[in-house]
Amino acid sequence: MPDKTPKVLPCPFCGSKGVAIAPEGRRLAFATCESDECAVVTKGYSTIEEASAAWNRRAVPKPEPLTQEQVLDMNGGWVWVAAYNDGWGYVRYYDGYVEVNHMRHLLDALGKTWLAYTTKPEGTDGR
Numbered sequence: 402m403p404d405k406t407p408k409v410l411p412c413p414f415c416g417s418k419g420v421a422i423a424p425e426g427r428r429l430a431f432a433t434c435e436s437d438e439c440a441v442v443t444k445g446y447s448t449i450e451e452a453s454a455a456w457n458r459r460a461v462p463k464p465e466p467l468t469q470e471q472v473l474d475m476n477g478g479w480v481w482v483a484a485y486n487d488g489w490g491y492v493r494y495y496d497g498y499v500e501v502n503h504m505r506h507l508l509d510a511l512g513k514t515w516l517a518y519t520t521k522p523e524g525t526d527g528r
């Protein structure tokens with residue numbers, strides 16, 4: 402018998418990977434975080450597929466672009482760069498991780514010619 406349990410992402414609020422989908426047979430299906438401190442739950446859906454899809458939409462919020470301060474705080478870390486101006490007046494689309502120190506000289510233009518994120522923004526290609 403194939404595994405029909407839909408894949409669910411970690412909890413968007415506490416990061417817990419313990420996420421339960423109410424089994425079929427109940428009147429409404431819902432997804433709930435199994436962490437005691439969190440226990441966030443979706444509203445009821447008619448199928449477990451809908452409940453897990455709703456959970457997963459929530460679990461992948463569109464990330465906000467980082468501010469200059471946030472980038473500086475990540476000194477030595479890596480940021481996801483969506484686009485940048487190469488300093489010669491050309492905006493290049495990059496879409497990849499770059500070490501923060503390599504972007505330092507462009508920090509004044511953050512938000513104007515380039516955007517940085519902690520992780521790759523899903524559903525966007527920066528273009």
Ligand SMILES: [Zn+2]
Binds near residue numbers: 415416434436441
């Ligand atoms: Zn949680």
